[in-house]
Amino acid sequence: RKEVEQDPGPFNVPEGATVAFNCTYSNSASQSFFWYRQDCRKEPKLLMSVYSSGNEDGRFTAQLNRASQYISLLIRDSKLSDSATYLCVVNIPPGRRALTFGSGTRLQVQP
Amino acid sequence: DAGITQSPRYKITETGRQVTLMCHQTWSHSYMFWYRQDLGHGLRLIYYSAAADITDKGEVPDGYVVSRSKTENFPLTLESATRSQTSVYFCASSELAEGYEQYFGPGTRLTVT
Numbered sequence: 256r257k258e259v260e261q262d263p264g265p266f267n268v269p270e271g272a273t274v275a276f277n278c279t280y281s282n283s284a285s286q287s288f289f290w291y292r293q294d295c296r297k298e299p300k301l302l303m304s305v306y307s308s309g310n311e312d313g314r315f316t317a318q319l320n321r322a323s324q325y326i327s328l329l330i331r332d333s334k335l336s337d338s339a340t341y342l343c344v345v346n347i348p349p350g351r352r353a354l355t356f357g358s359g360t361r362l363q364v365q366p
Numbered sequence: 367d368a369g370i371t372q373s374p375r376y377k378i379t380e381t382g383r384q385v386t387l388m389c390h391q392t393w394s395h396s397y398m399f400w401y402r403q404d405l406g407h408g409l410r411l412i413y414y415s416a417a418a419d420i421t422d423k424g425e426v427p428d429g430y431v432v433s434r435s436k437t438e439n440f441p442l443t444l445e446s447a448t449r450s451q452t453s454v455y456f457c458a459s460s461e462l463a464e465g466y467e468q469y470f471g472p473g474t475r476l477t478v479t
Contacts, residue, residue: 287466289467296454296473296475297472297473298456298470298471298472298473299409299456300470301467301468304467342408342409354468356401356408356409357408358406358407358408359408
């Protein structure tokens with residue numbers, strides 16, 4: 256089983272749609288969770304951290320479910336500019352291995 | 367604010383040659399990391415460094431060497447390049463410990479022929 260698993264997609268949605276991605280992680284001791292965004296052939300960029308109580312940043316909402324070991328990202332009112340690959344990132348203790356990245360979920364927002 | 371830069375951005379080299387990829391950050395972050403990204407594998411950690419003169423192996427260190435004589439620089443050397451090392455290489459830095467958010471450079475696209 257992969258340490259961090261994501262549905263690769265692609266998710267093809269129309270502009271204005273709401274879309275949600277899930278990600279599961281294997282290590283119950285993980286403490287840090289993030290969503291990164293990666294545009295084609297570019298570097299990953301931090302989208303948001305994921306906190307235990309859930310958090311929101313504009314149209315983006317992240318949730319953490321420790322009992323089921325998954326995190327989610329909800330994007331409301333999708334824009335064309337949201338088209339990208341979304342990487343789920345988790346720290347896998349002990350810290351020596353730094354962060355572990357999922358392979359990503361590709362989102363294509365269509366006009 | 368330059369942030370984190372990598373050079374070269376593109377490199378083509380031949381099998382068996384030594385090649386060094388450069389990474390420089392202006393934030394004075396303690397932690398620096400090297401990843402490679404290949405289709406089907408996502409980002410995999412090659413080496414990381416917690417401070418100057420402190421480095422440690424990641425998930426896929428074989429065939430690579432790193433050094434960190436200055437906080438701001440973290441070069442990655444392929445001692446004898448192989449075709450399997452054709453990849454996109456990303457350098458990243460983090461202000462705090464390994465489990466905190468990281469910021470990435472623009473990447474180096476390396477082709478080994």
